[in-house]
Amino acid sequence: MxxxxxxxxxxxxxxxxxxxxxxxxxxxxxxTGPPRWLRDRIAAVLDDLGRYPSAAHDRAAREAVAARHGRRPDEVLVLAGSAEGFALLPTLRPRLAAVLHPGFTEPEAALRAAGVPVSRVLTDAADGHRLHPAAVPAGADLVVVGNPTNPTGVLHPADDVRALAAPGRVVLVDEAFADAVPGETESLAGEPGPLVFRSLTKTWALAGLRAGYALGSPELLARLARTRPPWPVSTPALEAVIACCEPAAVxxxxxxxxxxxxxxxxxxxxxxxxxxxxxxxxxxxxxxxxxxxxxxxxxxxxxxxxxxxxxxxxxxxxxxxxxxxxxxxxxxxxxxxxxxxxxxxxxxxxxxxxxxxxxxxxxxxxxxxxxxx
Incomplete structure (x- = not known):
């Protein structure tokens, strides 16, 4: 540690x-860019750019994500990319955050920038950079783990991630690359309990659009979204979320x-x-x-x-x-x-x-x- x-x-x-x-x-x-059918879906809403993103469009995006993962729409928060979700983590007001490393560094950067104490939990190459839940400080009320982890590529067993749960603790699972794993094995996106971030950036080549979503309890998502500005997700991004969650796209x-x-x-x-x-x-x-x-x-x-x-x-x-x-x-x-x-x-x-x-x-x-x- x-x-x-x-x-x-x-x-x-x-x-x-x-x-x-x-x-x-x-x-x-x-x-280098999204497939033609996805480009066409996004292009079809460009005439709507003269209007603010609507609550109905956001609801449709949440319904699409919910259907994709077997969740309820109120368990979905559409994000302007996972990076927005990481930037919102300080609104959870953790007393101590534990971040699994080597791992994606943006969560720690956002937390430290907000003055949140961060404990690094370092995995060991000698045992394949495995997650050991017991290594996480007992006092950590926010734990961040990537699955699969970036940059090691390790896919942690879902049971090991579940073992991070503790009373009063938020477990954030960054599943930015989960849809690039055949069968999405070890994903917790369909389970209540953890906070899960998903990205559309990688598989669909949408890095320039900024589109993703969070899955969690309605109460937790409301806390996370507390400081968001109005209309945080663009109309094209909302449409991309809907399109990429449809059965044919999955x-x-x-x-x-x-x-x-x-x-x-x-x-x-x-x-x-x-x-x-x-x-x-x-x-x-x-x-x-x-x-x-x-x-x-x-x-x-x-x-x-x-x-x-x-x-x-x-x-x-x-x-x-x-x-x-x-x-x-x-x-x-x-x-x-x-x-x-x-x-x-x-x-x-x-x-x-x-x-x-x-x-x-x-x-x-x-x-x-x-x-x-």
Whole structure:
């Protein structure tokens, strides 16, 4: 467990690494834009932009989400992306928040910015970054866990997540990538009790639209929404939520998840074959890589010079500069990444003075033993 203070890297996200023109392994969005049918659904409401988003449209979106997950409409809060949900967490007024790490950093960043004490619960690579509910401080009245977790890709058993429940405690499960797991196994979206965030950004390539939703008890959602401004979710986003929750769309997402699982296995095999690359096990549409000690910063720079963007790992608490996260991509792109990794790792490392740059901009020299000074 780590009570570390906030640092600037908490708000570093993959879009910063993925500059235009680079082959993008840094951002976990699938494709460059939504499918044609979804574009058409969104475009069909553009003539309504002269009017404010309506309560009826919001109700229709909540009804669609409720039907998709077997919930009631009053157990749904439509969000301007999961990021809005994280920004609302301080309205729950937690006394102590516990955040599972390595994990998505935006919840901790939002909580710390509001002055909420945060305890980091660090998982261990030695046991596959498993969640151990007993490691969470008993006094934490808000617990945040990703499932599957970003960036490790670990899919925690639903029973382990359920075990986080305690009287007076809110358990937030970030299921941003749950629809990219075949069968959505281990999801708690259909169960009362936890607060669950879902995103439409990844599977449907809607990062620029900002659309998602929260699932929870009506009382909890009312507390979460207490400080929201009027009309927080746009008309196109409401329509996208409706469209993506319809049975045909859910079936299409599951077909895509099955394809992604196959591509992930092939990508893991291709990258594991590169000398010096360790692929950590996971189930998400991205892979966490570990490179030999002291090579990470140089390799990442050489990949960028080769036209390839990857997500740096050292801004995730519990990881270091020798970790990289890469999105699942088609075979041709993976072959290009594997070749560039092999070329970069074949270059000798000057162990007498290798350096990497921390997220706060401070350059750190690596000693021959691998330690930092």
């Amino acid at each position: 780590d009570h570390a203070p906030q640092h600037d890297g908490l708000r570093h996200h993959g879009d910063v690494d993925a500059e235009p023109g680079l082959l993008d392994f840094a951002v976990n969005v699938q494709g 079936a299409q997402a599951q077909e895509a998840a099955a394809t992604l699982a196959l591509l992930r296995a092939e990508q893991a095999a291709a990258l594991s074959a590169v000398d010096g690359v360790t692929v950590l096990p996971g189930r998400a549409p991205y892979l966490l890589l570990r490179l030999p000690d002291g090579h990470g910063e140089r390799v990442r720079a050489e990949l960028r010079e080769a036209g390839i963007a990857v997500r740096r790992g050292d801004t995730f608490p519990g990881l270091g500069p020798d970790h990289l996260r890469v999105a699942v991509r088609p075979a041709a792109a993976v072959a290009e990444l594997a070749a560039a990794l092999a070329a970069a790792l074949a270059a000798p490392l000057d162990r007498s003075m290798a350096t990497f740059t921390q997220p706060d901009g401070v350059e750190v020299a690596m000693l021959p033993s691998g330690g930092a000074r």
